[in-house]
Each structure stands twice: as structure tokens, then as C-alpha cells.
Amino acid sequence: MTRVRPSTPRRLALLVIAAAFAIPACGGGGAKGGKSSKTVIQNKGSDTMVNVAQVWAEEYRKAAPDVEVEVSGGGSGVGIAALLKGAVDIANASRDLKMSEAEQAVKNTGKLPAGYNVGADALAVYVHKDNPMSEITLVQLTDLYAEGGKVTRWSELGVTIPGVKDDTIVRVSRQSSSGTYEFFREHALGNRDFRLGSRDLNGSKEVVELVGTTPTAIGYSGMGYATASVKMLKVAPKAGAPAVAPTIAAVHDKSYPLARSLHVYTLGEPKGAVKAYIDWILSPAGQKVVEDAGYVPVAAAPPKP
Numbered sequence: 001m002t003r004v005r006p007s008t009p010r011r012l013a014l015l016v017i018a019a020a021f022a023i024p025a026c027g028g029g030g031a032k033g034g035k036s037s038k039t040v041i042q043n044k045g046s047d048t049m050v051n052v053a054q055v056w057a058e059e060y061r062k063a064a065p066d067v068e069v070e071v072s073g074g075g076s077g078v079g080i081a082a083l084l085k086g087a088v089d090i091a092n093a094s095r096d097l098k099m100s101e102a103e104q105a106v107k108n109t110g111k112l113p114a115g116y117n118v119g120a121d122a123l124a125v126y127v128h129k130d131n132p133m134s135e136i137t138l139v140q141l142t143d144l145y146a147e148g149g150k151v152t153r154w155s156e157l158g159v160t161i162p163g164v165k166d167d168t169i170v171r172v173s174r175q176s177s178s179g180t181y182e183f184f185r186e187h188a189l190g191n192r193d194f195r196l197g198s199r200d201l202n203g204s205k206e207v208v209e210l211v212g213t214t215p216t217a218i219g220y221s222g223m224g225y226a227t228a229s230v231k232m233l234k235v236a237p238k239a240g241a242p243a244v245a246p247t248i249a250a251v252h253d254k255s256y257p258l259a260r261s262l263h264v265y266t267l268g269e270p271k272g273a274v275k276a277y278i279d280w281i282l283s284p285a286g287q288k289v290v291e292d293a294g295y296v297p298v299a300a301a302p303p304k305p
């Protein structure tokens with residue numbers, strides 16, 4: 001498995017020591033209702049990953065009919081918060097686990113979270129299909145979305161939207177518990193706060209749907225949510241630099257500025273049914289689900305020379 005750990009080695013070492021002496025927490029899947037022989041795995045978190053997680057659960061039922069995986073979304077922050085309380089077995093996240101969250105997990109449950117990279121995604125910038133814009137820079141995204149940004153109309157970017165009289169830009173964003181929101185804030189806005197006035201939606205799909213029905217809108221969401229009603233812009237790190245399209249190849253070679261990893265987290269090292277499920281997710285069958293959903297499977301990464 002490809003392990004993912006919180007950063008800051010010294011603090012992590014202290015957390016490992018603390019976890020060793022903490023009170024053990026329960027978890028790891030259990031029999032539903034206390035009488036059934038079926039094992040239930042509670043899986044919650046990233047809305048970016050919720051579609052692929054649901055297909056994982058459905059496909060895994062064919063391989064292991066005695067295991068039921070119950071999937072719910074709500075955002076990476078929601079899934080991680082549930083994991084820190086020991087309320088779920090697996091948290092899906094489209095962002096890295098924070099050191100403060102690892103510390104809270106040890107405090108609450110006595111277990112240090114373990115993370116696994118289960119795929120990759122290009123966080124795409126979407127506009128309506130009729131928008132003539134084809135590329136955008138991170139500086140322009142900052143001027144659009146960040147506090148203190150001045151851009152409010154498409155004409156200020158040299159863009160004319162066909163068939164509209166009011167070219168005020170409709171900024172579509174995500175709720176603050178979303179890992180996509182946090183990733184975009186960190187990597188597109190340079191950790192600057194979002195400016196007020198955006199339409200903050202709960203789901204990745206909803207972002208793309210709104211952009212697809214609003215000619216003057218712009219939004220960000222996972223590449224797996226693309227439809228015929230929108231187009232994904234090429235993104236350049238700065239003016240004058242090559243703009244790169246969100247593709248599988250660009251995710252692999254890290255040339256796309258908003259490429260990110262997709263993770264699952266457990267409390268401590270997974271065991272039993274939970275470990276078997278994560279092993280299956282990382283198997284060719286599980287990674288095919290990732291690819292079919294429009295994301296980048298970890299197994300598809302080209303070998304190092």
C-alpha cells in the first residue's frame with residue numbers, strides 16, 4: 001500500500017509514543033445489529049470521492065458478499081471529523097490529514113490515523129461550454145476568488161460571453177468543510193481567504209451543474225464530474241508560463257498545477273475486513289473503478305526510470 005502520513009516528523013514521533021500509551025479505541029467494522037453475520041464497514045467523507053466510493057462498495061459486495069460498505073459524503077472534513085471520534089471505519093479525503101487532526105485522533109481514541117493513496121485527481125476549473133475562454137492563470141484565479149481580488153466581470157479578463165448583457169462573473173465554490181475547498185484555497189489562492197459573494201455548494205456535482213446552466217459562471221471541481229455542458233480550462237502557474245490541461249498524463253508528470261492525491265484514512269493500521277477492503281481498492285479491480293470514474297488510478301503511474 002502507498003502510505004500517507006501527516007507531516008512534521010518530530011511531532012509525528014511524539015504522536016506515535018502518545019498513541020502507544022493511550023486508551024485503545026474500538027473500531028474496524030462489526031456485525032450489523034449485533035446478530036447478523038454480515039460485517040458492516042462505515043465509510044464517510046469526500047464528496048469528490050463519493051461516487052467512486054459507492055461503486056467500490058457495490059463491486060466489493062460481489063467479491064465479498066458477507067461485507068457491506070455503507071457510504072456517505074459530506075466532505076473530507078466531515079469524514080475526518082467522524083473518524084477522529086471513532087464513529088466510522090474509513091474516512092475518504094481529497095486533501096492531506098492535518099497534524100492537528102492526527103493529534104486529536106490520538107487524544108480521542110488512542111490511535112494514530114493511517115492513510116493510503118488510492119488515486120489521483122486534477123482539480124479542474126470549469127466554465128460554461130459557450131465561454132470562449134480556454135485557459136487561466138493562478139493569478140487570475142486569485143483575482144477572481146481571493147479576498148482583495150478585483151476582477152468581477154468577464155470583460156476585465158478580455159472575454160466576451162455570447163448572448164449575455166450582464167457579464168458579471170458568477171463565482172461557484174464549495175463549503176468550507178470540503179477538502180476540495182481547502183485544496184483550492186491552498187494551491188490556487190496561495191492560502192488567501194476566499195472573498196465574499198460566491199455561491200458555495202455542498203457537492204462537486206452541483207458545482208458543475210450550476211456552471212453548465214449559467215453562461216457567466218466559473219467553478220472548480222474534480223475532473224471526474226465533467227459533462228458536455230461545461231469545459232475544463234487549461235491552467236498556467238503564472239502569466240507567460242505554459243497552460244496545461246487537466247489530463248491523466250499531466251497528473252502523472254505533475255505539470256498540471258492543481259493535481260492532487262485521493263486518500264482513505266483509518267484509525268491505526270487497518271485490520272480484518274477493513275484491511276481486506278482497502279487491499280481490494282488498491283487491487284486492479286478497485287483501481288479500474290477509479291479509472292472508469294474519470295480519475296487517475298495509482299496503478300497507472302508510469303514506472304520510474
